[in-house]
Amino acid sequence: MSEEKHRPEDTKYEGYFTNKDGKKIFCRYWSEEEGLTKPKALVFIAHGAGEHCLWYTQLAQQLTQKDLYVFSHDHIGHGQSEGDRVHINHFSQYTRDVFHHIELIQDKFPAIPVFLIGHSMGGTIAIKSAMERPDFFKGVILISPAVIPDPNVATPVKITVGRLVGRMFPQFPIIKLDSKNVSRDPEVVHKYETDPLVYHGKLKARWGSELLATLQDITSNLNSVKWPFLVLHGTEDKMCDPAGSKLLHEKAQSKDKTLKMYENYMHQLHNELGEDGAGVRDDIINWITQRM
Numbered sequence: 001m002s003e004e005k006h007r008p009e010d011t012k013y014e015g016y017f018t019n020k021d022g023k024k025i026f027c028r029y030w031s032e033e034e035g036l037t038k039p040k041a042l043v044f045i046a047h048g049a050g051e052h053c054l055w056y057t058q059l060a061q062q063l064t065q066k067d068l069y070v071f072s073h074d075h076i077g078h079g080q081s082e083g084d085r086v087h088i089n090h091f092s093q094y095t096r097d098v099f100h101h102i103e104l105i106q107d108k109f110p111a112i113p114v115f116l117i118g119h120s121m122g123g124t125i126a127i128k129s130a131m132e133r134p135d136f137f138k139g140v141i142l143i144s145p146a147v148i149p150d151p152n153v154a155t156p157v158k159i160t161v162g163r164l165v166g167r168m169f170p171q172f173p174i175i176k177l178d179s180k181n182v183s184r185d186p187e188v189v190h191k192y193e194t195d196p197l198v199y200h201g202k203l204k205a206r207w208g209s210e211l212l213a214t215l216q217d218i219t220s221n222l223n224s225v226k227w228p229f230l231v232l233h234g235t236e237d238k239m240c241d242p243a244g245s246k247l248l249h250e251k252a253q254s255k256d257k258t259l260k261m262y263e264n265y266m267h268q269l270h271n272e273l274g275e276d277g278a279g280v281r282d283d284i285i286n287w288i289t290q291r292m
Contacts, residue, residue, distance in 0.1 A: 017104060019076065019097050026080035027073040027101065028053045030060040039069035040292045041113045041138065044102050046094075046129075047072065048120030049207075050086055050177060050199040051192075052079025056119075059270045059281050066289050069109060073101055075125075079197045086199050087171055091210040095129045099136075113138035115288050120240055120267065121146055124211065127218055127248075130227050139256075139291050141284055142231040144267050147244025149215050173202030181238040183268045219244075222251035230258045230287045232280060234265030234272075258287070 013029040031039065043063055045056045053072035060070040075094055077083035088094065102114060116137050118126025123145020130140050179193050179200075192198055229252070233245040242261065249259035260283060265272055269280045 017073075017101065019093075019100060021076065021083070021093065023076055023082040025073050025076065025082070025097060025101070026053075027071065028060075029069075029071045030057065031064045031069045031071070039109060039112060040067045041069070041115055041288065042102065042105055042109060043068050043070045043115045043117060043288065044098065045070065045072040046098060046116065046118040046122030046125045047075065047078070048122050049203065049211075050078070051195075052197045054079070054197070055268075056117075056270065058277075059117075059284065062281055062285060063288070066285060068115075068288070069105065069112075071101070071105060073097065074197075078199065084171065085201065086207055087204050088207055088210055091124075091128065091214040094125045095132060098125060098129055099133070113292065115139050115141065115291075117141040117143065117284070118145060119143040119270070121211065123147070123240070124214060124218070127225075128214055130229075131218070131221060131224065134225075134227050137227060139228040139230070139288065141287065142229060142245070142248075143269050143280075143284075144233050144237050144240050145231065145245060145248075146211070146215065146240045147248050148219055148241055149212055150241060172205040174205050174208055176202045177239065181267055183271055183273075184236075184264075184266050185271070185273045188268060188271050219247070222248055223253060225252035226254050228254060228256035228291065230260070230284070232260050232262065232269055232283065234262045234267065234269055236264050237267050239267045256291075 015027045016024045019025050045053060045060060047053050047055060052074045056072060063070045074081040076097060077085050077087050114137050116126045116129060123142040126140050126142060130137055179189055182189055182192050231245045231248055233242040235242060245259060249257055262269060271277055272280060
């Protein structure tokens with residue numbers, strides 16, 4: 001892997017690759033490579049907007065116990081990766097880097113099925129990736145995915161203004177995420193608010209217009225979805241509309257599709273309180289292991 005540098009830290013390994021924009025992308029690997037000849041599957045995790053891949057360590061470590069090779073990276077402009085903070089010119093920069101990273105790992109472990117997990121905006125990335133290459137993934141797991149625009153934000157007037165601003169002033173700050181909507185657990189919210197790797201500023205105009213265009217493309221093509229997926233959403237999610245997950249499940253033509261709604265849960269399902277979060281992680285792990 002180009003420019004790779006590993007630093008052992010218990011069972012965790014870190015590295016970098018340089019993407020096509022010339023930016024160093026920070027990578028996290030949770031699987032021990034010593035003695036690992038052939039994992040049962042590869043699992044890539046796509047994180048959400050403003051956060052970073054280290055927020056998925058608990059889920060990832062549990063997945064490695066099932067002989068899965070689990071890895072992720074900070075999207076361009078996020079966490080420890082290079083790039084202007086939470087700024088993109090095209091949404092395809094996210095999906096392009098996902099495929100590039102997965103293919104780097106496939107060079108080490110060829111002919112092994114690949115599962116894709118995406119949370120929030122990472123769910124949008126996962127859906128778009130699977131739409132682009134529908135036979136690439138053995139299955140897709142979507143945790144609180146962004147599927148449809150927030151109707152309170154994406155009014156016709158705001159969409160028109162947002163697109164104009166996105167073209168003329170791409171890094172103009174437009175909207176700030178409310179950290180109180182991340183989780184029911186005050187400790188998780190506090191961790192999020194004090195995490196220096198989380199982007200705490202306002203999201204930007206070009207990013208917003210690119211996300212909106214991608215969501216519109218996704219919703220226009222939901223009936224083309226035939227790949228296996230599990231979609232999980234909390235009924236009290238204020239960051240990504242649960243109606244989007246329901247619409248995906250309703251419109252998709254997949255023979256293997258599952259929707260699970262969690263009553264009163266919020267956005268970071270995998271980090272919910274105690275046994276609630278453990279149950280969500282078990283649902284994800286069981287779905288993957290049943291399809292290996």
